[in-house]
Amino acid sequence: MNIILAQHHGMCFGVRDALRTTHTAAQRAPLTILGQLVHNPLVDRHLATLGALRGDLDDLNSATTQQVAITAHGASDRHRQAWQSAGHTVIDTTCPLVKKAHHALAMLVNEGYQPVVIGQNQHVEVRGLIGDFPSAVVVLEEADLDRVPSHPRLGIVSQTTQPVEIALRLVDAIKRRHRSSEVRFIDTICHPTKQRQTAMDDLLRDCDHIIVIGGRNSNNTRQLVQKASAHGLPTIQIEHADELDPAWFGKARNVGVTAGTSTLDETVDAVMQRLRQIAAELRSNPVHEFLRSMLHAA
Template structure:
């Protein structure tokens, strides 16, 4: 069985930046998981004593607090900055952008629509910058239920969503409301990884998507691969691999989410190469 890696996969700019910040800071605590990859979080804890806090209330007495790549709600950030804690902001610049857009456009009287998962930490953070709140939707069906107060609407997207689904949202709004400002805030690395995964899945007869199972961008990659290759599987470590997936297969495609480090990818590819098919 041949193993083929996607043309584009793995760590994005924002994650590389956050990991470097954490490694250089040491003996710090992150507000929420720094990235959505448990294996890498464990490595940072074991090698650099970077711990994970789940709420800012746990930051009392902490010397250094690193803001996760997904960002945190505006009020939480303001509270931390007023405390005695040294705050190091590792929020991805691609996430900071929709935060700034929401704040600016809501100040100018626009109602805010965020295309994304309301429970995702990135979206919670972005929503907190909309002065009068925001409408968070994941589909046109959800959008149809929203009752807008006026005709001025600004739209942003969670950075890891599918562009095709974002276009469905914007097209729906543009044909129904007088003034719609569209800001495509999907990350470039997301575009590249998704396009590469799509092309790989078209030719492979089994695809392994490597990444955190709570990672939005990894789940999107898995969803795309499933569209073109039904035998597509999401794994976090080599322990998740099932030899039966590869029986009778001739080409195994491998891709990875933006929070997946090379050392995990290499470990899993090595394990796949050992499986007898």
């Protein structure tokens, strides 16, 4: 069994910076994080060991500490100002590429476009994006496009972790439905997401089984899983190495491995190590090897 790690995988600079900033702030003084810093339960546990508390961005009573942190997914200016006005020191760990999406949307609104966001309606990043623009419409699939109102100018941005193909397909569909409107799309999908999606294309070409490592509520991790599943390959999503079951690899020859942008390097290393163990166990079991060769010959 060969194990192939995607060329681009795992933690992005935005998550790395958010972790570093939060870590430093939590060591300096008591800190409440206004949501899940990044979508990774192992990171939550690490931050809890530093004494960091969890609050709710929507609830000004949810933090008793002076310091509060906005997560890497960002927040609306309305929320940021509310916490500052309530007397808190706000540590802003918003990824610069999420800020870029905020600026793009604000620019479109200032120029008179009806704002449209491609993304998941209730995702924290999307809620932050539309938080200052009540007229914004969120769409994720063609069935949502009925909600896009007729307007001479439609301005579209995307959640940073959406696959490019999905965003472009929706932009085309909006153009078809609103032929007399000027439709402008600013591509705000982040580069690390694009790299991981492209690296997945390489895995899909070379592999027969796919493992995606990442938090179950991580959007970019889920998108990687969906891409592999849609390709028809046996695909599993795991959060840590202990979830690997050797039985799953019965027919596997080339196992592709990738990880979402909030997955820790040490988690990827542990998964790779466990996979190498499983491969060695399978090789050393002659009965198993025989059955595998029969399966592949069939």
